[in-house]
Amino acid sequence: MARRRDIDGSMSVPTFYGKELRWKREAAGLSLEDLVRGSYYGKTYLSDIERGERRMPLDLARHADQVLGTDGYFERNCEDVRRARLGAHAxxxxxxxxxxxxxxxxxxxxxxxxxxxxxxxxxxxxxxxxxxxxxxxxxxxxxxxxxxxxxxxxxxxxxxxxxxxxxxxxxxxxxxxxxxxxxxxxxxxxxxxxxxxxxxxxxxxxxxxxxxxxxxxxxxxxxxxxxxxxxxxxxxxxxxxxxxxxxxxxxxxxxxxxxxxxxxxxxxxxxxxxxxxxxxxxxxxxx
Incomplete structure (x- = not known):
């Protein structure tokens, strides 16, 4: 089995967010497939978010909060991730x-x-x-x-x-x-x-x-x-x-x-x- 790649949450806001998402998911005993079940997204999409390579859509953040019982944590913080990824773009x-x-x-x-x-x-x-x-x-x-x-x-x-x-x-x-x-x-x-x-x-x-x-x-x-x-x-x-x-x-x-x-x-x-x-x-x- 391939070794899971560690996430360095100190690299950026998106990687910190993604590392926290993975920690909460695994603490709940859920696989990627388990967490996205009932949403419109696939497990690769969620995996990219956990590695800090993709933004968390608001509807998926709400879904994750509901499944993980995190009291709106991911919904509240996905906006910070969005702003961190802007760079010089509008x-x-x-x-x-x-x-x-x-x-x-x-x-x-x-x-x-x-x-x-x-x-x-x-x-x-x-x-x-x-x-x-x-x-x-x-x-x-x-x-x-x-x-x-x-x-x-x-x-x-x-x-x-x-x-x-x-x-x-x-x-x-x-x-x-x-x-x-x-x-x-x-x-x-x-x-x-x-x-x-x-x-x-x-x-x-x-x-x-x-x-x-x-x-x-x-x-x-x-x-x-x-x-x-x-x-x-x-x-x-x-x-x-x-x-x-x-x-x-x-x-x-x-x-x-x-x-x-x-x-x-x-x-x-x-x-x-x-x-x-x-x-x-x-x-x-x-x-």
Whole structure:
């Protein structure tokens, strides 16, 4: 039998919380399966929480308190764990930040800017600067660094998600960076496609009406938890876990993919636009 890995609760608030959860569970004589029984979550989800690698959802914290008889301890303290994991990210983004590390499938619609996981440092810096034009460098750079760190999931072959990005044509033709930097941004996306890390589809301006003509969305599916949808506007975002509403987003996203170009055609468009930028030209409308 493999030796159980010890938890160093002094490392961080999440590991302290996770160690306390494991201690209470084992003191009650319960296995991981016993504790999650009757919840929507799997034992691997709970194991990740105990190791400090995943946040405790409020409904699961309440479930644990009820099963363990801990008088609301885990519900009261899961907020501290959430705040400890924020880093330089916006507070409303925390649930997505953790969820994407464990998702088996991530599906994104990006109508205005490249998704954070697909941004170069130059592109991320331009987006942060556009949103916070008066922010000092010491506030901007941690946001850029944290965004770059998220993309490490594409290098983890053990937890590589199926990542599908539907991108609007304007992301290729409407430059937000000087031409050489735009070429590098598009090259990076093309490289991820060619390495079979992601799949992309381009929705052309002339594609006509589709379900997501305004707003962004991100859908995440998990092997051990219910699916989530996430939508974002300028200074706010909302994570949706209601099963019926997530299913509506799922149907709309499938209809959106139906109006996109094929993955092969989309890759050719991305590479052609990158070449235009390398030659100092502004790509024209595609298709």
């Amino acid at each position: 507070e409303y983004f925390l649930k997505v930040l953790e969820a994407e590390k464990h998702a088996s499938v991530i599906e994104v619609w990006a109508p205005a800017v490249f998704p954070g996981l697909l941004q170069t440092a130059e592109y991320a810096r331009a987006v942060v600067r556009a949103t916070h034009p008066l922010a000092p460098d010491e506030e901007v750079e941690p946001k850029v660094t944290d965004r770059m760190a998220r993309a490490s999931l594409f290098e983890d072959d053990h937890r590589l998600p199926e990542y599908w990005a539907v991108l609007h044509e304007s992301l290729l033709t409407d430059a937000v960076l000087p031409a050489p930097e735009m070429a590098r941004q598009l090259d990076m996306v093309a490289e991820l496609v060619e390495r079979r890390r992601i799949v992309t589809q381009i929705v052309l301006r002339k594609s006509g009406p589709h379900p997501f003509m305004s707003g962004t969305t991100q859908l995440m599916s998990f092997p051990d938890a219910p699916p989530l949808a996430y939508t974002e506007s300028l200074h706010s975002g909302a994570t949706i876990d209601d099963p019926a509403l997530v299913a509506e987003y799922r149907r709309s996203y499938d209809r959106l993919r139906a109006v996109g170009q094929s993955p092969g055609t989309s890759l050719a468009m991305i590479k052609a636009a990158a070449e235009e930028y390398r030659n100092g030209k502004q790509p024209d409308r595609l298709g």
